[in-house]
Amino acid sequence: MDHSIQNHPAGHTDHQHPPAGSATVTSWTVAAQATLHCLTGCAIGEVLGMVIGTALGWPALPTVVLAVALAFVFGYALTMRGVLRAGVDGRTALKVALAADTVSIAVMEILDNxxxxxxxGAMEAGLTSWVFWASLAFALLVAFVLTTPVNRWLISRGKGHAVVHAYRHAH
Structure with missing residues (x-):
């Protein structure tokens, strides 16, 4: 089954089709929205992992490992939530989330960390320091900016969040 973004059923009203000549702008917009979606899950997982690791007095490496694991969990969960709302079963929703988000989250996590x-001093600063939070905000911004072209490339090939789009409109 081809789940490319171009093969969605006619008549859906979830987004407007671009005027002729604006496909490039729209593809960047869709990629930015997909990246922001992944960034949301990543940020939730990152912050929660950092809070837990810091609260437990863990060193940087196990804290980062926990934060990355939670970023994937929350990223997949956010995608699954939308796909499940479209009436897809849990197993299929998990497969869609894995296909849609794995590359994006992986790139984002590598860059962010x-x-x-x-x-x-960012990792040693602790949760009460502006250095930590400013560094994390900067890291997430860098991850967003550099992951958006990756998502645009994936979507243009019917992969990444194009898979989610196809499921949300086909079911």
């Missing part, structure tokens, strides 16, 4: 580890 690389920035956090590269900013001097």
């Amino acid at each position: 690389a920035v956090m580890l590269a900013v001097p």
Whole structure:
């Protein structure tokens, strides 16, 4: 079954079709929206992982591992929520979420954590420090900016969030 963004049923009203010549702008908009969706799940998982790791007094590595694991969990959960609302069963929704988000979340997590580890003192600053929160905000911004082209490329090939789009409109 082809789940490309171009093969959706006629008559759905979830978004407007672009005027001729604006497909590039729309593809960037769709990619940015998909990236923002992933970023939301990643940010929830990252912050929760950092809070838990810090509260337990863990060093940086296990805290980052927990934060990354939770970023994937929350990213997949947000996607599954929308797909489940479209009437898809749980097993299929999980498969859709894995197909839609794995590459995006992985790229985002690599970038986000690389920035956090590269900013001097960010990981050691702790949750009550502006250095930590400013570094995390900067890391998430970098991850968003650099992951958006990846999502645009995936969507243009009928992958990534194009899979979600197809399920939300086909069922």
